[in-house]
Amino acid sequence: MSTKEFLDSLTYDQLVFCHEEAGKLIAIQRQKAQAIVYCVTDGITNDGWYRASEYEKAAEHLLRIYKDRFVEVAARFNERPCGTQYFEEQLPSIEVRFIHEADWKEWFPDHPFEPAPHIKRGDE
DSSP states (O other): OOHHHHHHTSOHHHHHHHHHHHHHHHHHHHHSOEEEEEEEEOSSSEEEEEEGGGHHHHHHHHHHHHHHHHHHHHHHHHHSOOOHHHHHHTSOEEEEEEEEHHHHHHHOTTSOOOBOOOOOOTTO
């Protein structure tokens, strides 16, 4: 049973309880250490995830896929110009993400958790 199916099966009072408990758990998770990861993405598809210590591999990955993707997007743009933001959104880039230890263990099971130095975030 999926989480959505489970939630659909609950009564109103059960949903309120789950909402309150989930809020408490989320608050606890926000206080826990996070790790920095780099994501090679085109905004829709995440093509690769790299630990902070592998930032050079993320750059190599981006360079490896960028030229072919740029040529493809530029050719379409030259034939039928559109907004420049749309053009830029189709190109791969590297995004930085902060992830919690549970996600780390799932994505990098063979590597010990690498907590980032504490950075004050907007919600703190």
